[in-house]
Amino acid sequence: MEVFGTWLAAFFTLGIISFLYKDNPWYKLSEAVFVGISAGYWFVVSYWDNLYGKLYVGISVNHDYMLLVGAILGIMMILRLIPSIGWISRWPLAFIVGAIAGLYLMNYFSSNVMAQVQSSIMPFFSSTYGDSIFSTSFGTIVANIVVVVGTFTGLVYFYFSKEHVGAFGGAAKVGIWVIMITFGASFGYTVMSRMSLLIGRMDFIFGDWLGMIQ
Amino acid sequence: MKKDFMIYAVVLALTLLFYFVIPKPIIFSTAVSYIIIVLIAVVLLFILIRTIQGKVYERRIVFLFVGIAVVLPFFMSLQQKIELSPEVKALYDAVMELKPGSKVLVSLDYDPPSAPELQPMAESFFELCFKRDLKVIIMGLWPQGPQQAELAIQKISKSPDIQALNLQYGRDYVNLGFQTGNEFVIQRMGGSFKSMFQTDYYGTPYDSLELVKNISNFSNIDFSFNLSAGYPGTIEWVQIGVDRFGVKLGAGNTAVQAPQVYPYIRSGQLVGLLGGLNGAAEFEKVTGVLGKGTKFMVSQSFAHVIVIAFIIIGNAAYFLGERKGRK
Amino acid sequence: MRREIPMIITAVVGFVFLIQYFIPHYPFSQLNNWFSDWFSIIGACAIWLGALNLMKISFDKVYRKGRDWGYSIVIIVSFILIVVIGFTGGESFRDFGTKFDWLYQWIYTPLSATMFALLAFFVASASYRAFRARNLEATLLLIAAFFVMIGRVPVGDAIAGIIHLPEVIYPSKVASWIMNYINGAGQRAIMIGIALGIVSTSLRIILGIERAHLGGE
Numbered sequence: 001m002e003v004f005g006t007w008l009a010a011f012f013t014l015g016i017i018s019f020l021y022k023d024n025p026w027y028k029l030s031e032a033v034f035v036g037i038s039a040g041y042w043f044v045v046s047y048w049d050n051l052y053g054k055l056y057v058g059i060s061v062n063h064d065y066m067l068l069v070g071a072i073l074g075i076m077m078i079l080r081l082i083p084s085i086g087w088i089s090r091w092p093l094a095f096i097v098g099a100i101a102g103l104y105l106m107n108y109f110s111s112n113v114m115a116q117v118q119s120s121i122m123p124f125f126s127s128t129y130g131d132s133i134f135s136t137s138f139g140t141i142v143a144n145i146v147v148v149v150g151t152f153t154g155l156v157y158f159y160f161s162k163e164h165v166g167a168f169g170g171a172a173k174v175g176i177w178v179i180m181i182t183f184g185a186s187f188g189y190t191v192m193s194r195m196s197l198l199i200g201r202m203d204f205i206f207g208d209w210l211g212m213i214q
Numbered sequence: 215m216k217k218d219f220m221i222y223a224v225v226l227a228l229t230l231l232f233y234f235v236i237p238k239p240i241i242f243s244t245a246v247s248y249i250i251i252v253l254i255a256v257v258l259l260f261i262l263i264r265t266i267q268g269k270v271y272e273r274r275i276v277f278l279f280v281g282i283a284v285v286l287p288f289f290m291s292l293q294q295k296i297e298l299s300p301e302v303k304a305l306y307d308a309v310m311e312l313k314p315g316s317k318v319l320v321s322l323d324y325d326p327p328s329a330p331e332l333q334p335m336a337e338s339f340f341e342l343c344f345k346r347d348l349k350v351i352i353m354g355l356w357p358q359g360p361q362q363a364e365l366a367i368q369k370i371s372k373s374p375d376i377q378a379l380n381l382q383y384g385r386d387y388v389n390l391g392f393q394t395g396n397e398f399v400i401q402r403m404g405g406s407f408k409s410m411f412q413t414d415y416y417g418t419p420y421d422s423l424e425l426v427k428n429i430s431n432f433s434n435i436d437f438s439f440n441l442s443a444g445y446p447g448t449i450e451w452v453q454i455g456v457d458r459f460g461v462k463l464g465a466g467n468t469a470v471q472a473p474q475v476y477p478y479i480r481s482g483q484l485v486g487l488l489g490g491l492n493g494a495a496e497f498e499k500v501t502g503v504l505g506k507g508t509k510f511m512v513s514q515s516f517a518h519v520i521v522i523a524f525i526i527i528g529n530a531a532y533f534l535g536e537r538k539g540r541k
Numbered sequence: 542m543r544r545e546i547p548m549i550i551t552a553v554v555g556f557v558f559l560i561q562y563f564i565p566h567y568p569f570s571q572l573n574n575w576f577s578d579w580f581s582i583i584g585a586c587a588i589w590l591g592a593l594n595l596m597k598i599s600f601d602k603v604y605r606k607g608r609d610w611g612y613s614i615v616i617i618v619s620f621i622l623i624v625v626i627g628f629t630g631g632e633s634f635r636d637f638g639t640k641f642d643w644l645y646q647w648i649y650t651p652l653s654a655t656m657f658a659l660l661a662f663f664v665a666s667a668s669y670r671a672f673r674a675r676n677l678e679a680t681l682l683l684i685a686a687f688f689v690m691i692g693r694v695p696v697g698d699a700i701a702g703i704i705h706l707p708e709v710i711y712p713s714k715v716a717s718w719i720m721n722y723i724n725g726a727g728q729r730a731i732m733i734g735i736a737l738g739i740v741s742t743s744l745r746i747i748l749g750i751e752r753a754h755l756g757g758e
Contacts, residue, residue, distance in 0.1 A: 001643065005643060005646065005647030006647070008647050008648065009647045009648070009650075009651035010651075012648065012651050012652050012655070013651050013652075013655045014225070016652065016655040016656060016659060017655065017659070019659065020274065020277045020659070020662055021221075021274070024218055025218070026222065028609065028612055029612065029615060030652065031612075032612040032613075032615035032616050032619070033615060033616075033619045033648065033652065034649075034652040034653070034656065035595070035616050035619075036615065036616040036617065036618065036619025036620040036622075036623075037619045037620070037622075037623050037644065037648050037649050037652065038649060038652075038653065039591070039592045039595050039616075039620055040592070040619065040620040040621075040622070040623035040624045040627070041623060041627075041644075041645065041649055042588050042592065043588065043589060043592040043620075043624055043627075044623065044624055044627030044628065044634065044641070045357050045627075045635075046584075046585035046588040046589065047585070047589075047627075047628070048627070048632060048634060049357065049392070049394045049585070050394050050581050050582055050584070050585035051582070051585050051586075052632070053394070053632075054394065054578060054581055054582060055582055058578070064578075066575050066578075067578060067579075067582070069575075069579060070578055070579030070581075070582035070583065071582060073579055073582070073583050073586075074582045074583050074585065074586030075586070077583055077586040077587055077590055078586050078589055078590050078593070080590055081590065081593055081594060081597065087543055090543070090544075090547045090755055091546065091547055091550060092583045092586070093547070093754060094546075094547030094548070094550040094551045094554075094754065094755065095550050095551070095554055095576075095579065095580070095583060096580065096583060096584075096587075097551055097746060097754045098550060098551035098552065098553070098554030098555040098558075098746070098747065099554050099555070099558055099576060099577075099580050100743075101551070101555045101558075101742075101743035101744075101746040101747050102554060102555035102556065102557065102558025102559045102743070102747060103397065103558045104739050104743055105555075105559060105739070105740055105743035105744065105747070106558075106559060106562040107397075107453040107454060107457075108453070108735075108736040108739045108740060109736065109740050110453070110457050110458075111452055111453040111456075111457045111483065111736075112453075112732045112733065112735070112736035113733055113736045113737060113740070115457060115481050115483060116477055116481055116729050116732060116733055116736075117733065118481070119477075119480055119481035119482065120729065143718075143721075143722045146722045146723060146726060147480065147722055147725060147726045147729075148726075149726075150722070150723060150725075150726025150727060150729075150730070151726045151729045151730050151733075152730075153730075154726060154727050154729070154730025154731070155730045155733060155734060157730075158730070158731075158734045175730070176678060177677075177678065177681055178723060178726055178727045178730070179727050179730070179731070180678045180679075180681040180682045180685070181681050181682070181684075181685040181719065181723045181724065181727060182473070182685075182723065182724050182726075182727025182728055182731070183682055183685075183727075184681065184682040184683065184684065184685025184686040184687075184689065185473055185685050185686070185689045185719055185720055185723070185724040186473045186474075186724075187682070187685075187686045187689075188685070188686045188687075188688075188689030188690040188693065188716075189469040189470065189472055189473050189489070189490060189689065189693075190469065190470055190664065191517075191518065191521055191661075191664055191665075191668075191686075191690055192469040192490050192491065192492065192514065192518070192690070192693060193331065193468050193469035193470040193490055194657070194658070194660045194661035194664050195284065195513075195514055195517040195518070195521075195661050196330050196331045196468075196469065196490060196491040196510065196514065197327065197328075197330055197331075197654060197657045197658040197660075197661065198280070198284050198517075198658040198661035198662075199284050199330060199491075199510045199513045199514065199517070200329065200330030200510075200654060200658070201651075201654055201655050201658045202281075202284050202285050202288070202513075203288070203330070203506075203510070204651070206285060206288055207288070209233075210232050210233055210238070211233075211238050211239070212232065212236070212238050212239055212240050212288075212289070213239055213240075213288045213289070214239040214241055271669075273666040273669075273670065276662070276665050276666045276669050277662045277665075277666065279665075280661060280662050280665045281662075284661075294695035294696065294699065295695055295698065295699070296695050297695070297698060297711075297713045299713070299717050299720075300717060300721065301721070325650075325653075326650040326653070326654060327650070327653045327654040327657050329654075357635075361635070361637075364637075394581050394584075394585075395577055395578075395580070395581045398577035398580065398581070401573070401577070402573075402574065402577065405565075405570070409574075473720065473724055473728060474728055474732075476720060476721060476724055476725040476728055477725055477728050477729040477732055479721070479725070480721070480725045480729070489720075490693070492693045492694065511694065511695060514694050515694040515695055515696035516696075517661070518690045518691060518693075518694050518696070519691075519694075519696060520665065521664070521665050521668055521690065522687060522690055522691060524665060524668055524669035525668045525669065525672050525683065525686075525687070527669065528668070528669045528670065528672060528673065529672070529673060529674055529683075532673050532674075533674075
């Protein structure tokens with residue numbers, strides 16, 4: 001079955017790659033199988049992990065009857081399929097939105113604002129407060145200035161309530177340069193990531209399937 | 215339609231040829247490898263000259279070069295020197311500082327499509343932990359994560375060094391499995407691990423496992439390592455595990471996500487980071503456990519050079535073509 | 542009442558998650574546990590909603606014999622196949638060696654991985670056709686991308702060694718510097734900006750000022 005599985009995987013892999021030549025029935029078939037299988041996969045996983053593992057076991061084994069509220073909200077969500085009573089799905093949606101809003105408010109404020117601002121407040125010309133001026137290397141001094149000025153000007157760029165003119169505009173300009181370099185770095189890493197995925201697939205085709213690689 | 219069927223027939227014929235006829239494995243000598251590199255460079259130079267002259271190459275030519283850049287290095291005998299970056303060294307040093315017997319929580323939050331980048335990290339991290347006699351507790355916020363951990367441990371268990379350690383499940387490592395709930399899982403683990411993992415991956419009750427029965431929450435964990443391909447992942451672990459419960463965290467991320475977590479390294483919320491396939495290769499080098507991360511770096515190098523070459527070709531044509539237009 | 546009750550639900554749930562940050566003890570810890578369990582159950586039902594909707598659309602296409610309706614049959618058959626195998630597999634449905642695991646390993650994983658891998662070709666093609674240094678900002682983006690791409694692979698330092706560049710400006714060192722300092726600063730600015738946006742939007746949602754998620758009417 002493993003040999004058959006390898007050939008089937010290779011068939012679908014090459015089917016998807018055939019799209020690079022042009023859209024064709026082999027690609028469309030592979031894509032349709034992917035859509036059906038992935039929808040089914042998550043359908044099954046969400047059943048066993050949540051609806052059975054959490055809900056059914058929680059009620060029948062642990063006698064946690066508060067889970068029934070979750071079950072009722074879940075059924076309300078599925079009723080969205082029926083247009084005439086689909087409005088009832090607003091209740092579970094409101095629950096989800098409220099939960100995410102409450103959780104993210106403090107998490108993001110604490111980790112992504114407070115901690116980041118705190119670590120941006122640092123001396124330029126020494127490693128820590130208390131050290132004498134120029135007690136650290138030139139490279140560290142430049143790095144400290146780049147980090148603080150870069151963060152500050154980047155934030156200035158995103159402040160659109162004031163026109164970007166004069167000194168404020170100059171700071172915003174430096175900010176856009178920092179952000180462009182950031183995006184360039186992200187692009188470079190994105191290329192690396194996509195190539196890694198392709199290398200993995202080619203390793204399967206030429207290694208696991210065709211056996212051409214040592 | 216007829217043309218499509220002819221193409222399918224050619225593909226099938228080539229497949230059967232590669233599978234049954236051509237002798238395997240194929241290995242190019244170093245000299246042949248360098249000849250191939252020179253040939254590719256000459257063709258790229260030709261494309262540059264023709265592009266400057268005004269010819270526009272269709273994108274299928276670019277696709278072909280990307281395919282060649284990725285595939286040919288598999289057969290080449292080339293070695294590359296891998297340099298260590300500071301964030302990888304920082305992670306390695308943090309693990310080396312742990313005393314034997316320390317408890318390390320490893321959360322694998324990725325699925326098989328991200329395995330080319332993250333699986334080598336998992337394998338070399340587990341091997342380092344076992345050799346240092348660190349006790350490993352595995353879990354996952356993605357359903358496939360604990361399965362990936364099993365595959366990694368199965369693979370490294372074949373090495374004689376690991377076999378000599380005589381590792382025992384339940385005493386040296388435990389796989390708690392997957393738990394649904396995303397960041398809520400981390401939040402509730404802060405109170406009690408057992409509330410989230412009543413049994414392990416194999417159905418064994420939590421209290422029956424020697425390694426974890428005395429672990430109540432994060433305060434009993436010495437170090438955490440997260441392998442992440444998206445949501446939920448490193449960002450959630452930092453926001454809740456590190457900032458709320460004081461977890462000491464290192465991370466391995468796919469290259470798409472890695473640039474976004476660099477601010478966490480600067481602020482000390484992350485002790486170190488393995489970013490993408492090159493991060494995996496660097497960690498393999500520093501731990502001495504060479505695997506697919508190192509093997510794939512040659513293809514990665516070629517692919518990057520091809521992308522850069524096409525960017526240069528496109529820009530050269532743009533600028534020189536513009537200059538010609540102005541004349 | 543169709544909008545008022547959801548608004549109250551949003552506010553109550555939002556406040557509970559907010560307050561449990563400051564009072565992580567009873568009763569907020571208990572409410573937190575209940576709400577997080579309900580969240581997971583609703584999430585699972587949302588996945589079911591999506592899958593059942595896909596089946597509804599596919600069946601409709603087959604019934605009406607819409608364009609490429611044959612592929613809708615493939616979608617339906619693939620879905621039913623994996624669902625039947627998954628449901629009949631029991632709690633250990635995804636263990637190594639099961640039929641579900643076989644479908645996952647030899648069909649889902651290769652298809653999913655290859656879909657992502659296709660992007661490698663398109664990113665290279667897009668770079669060739671569209672990535673132009675038209676102005677200073679685009680040039681900065683290009684230069685940064687160049688150094689990161691060449692510096693994060695060993696070939697960059699190999700070329701630098703051949704042309705005898707000083708080691709301090711080896712591509713790997715430049716790439717590392719860009720990632721740690723300039724990228725770190727830029728990502729931090731973006732991170733702070735996004736986080737402040739999330740904080741203000743979350744507050745608006747909890748207080749009922751933002752009601753887009755409640756729909757029209």
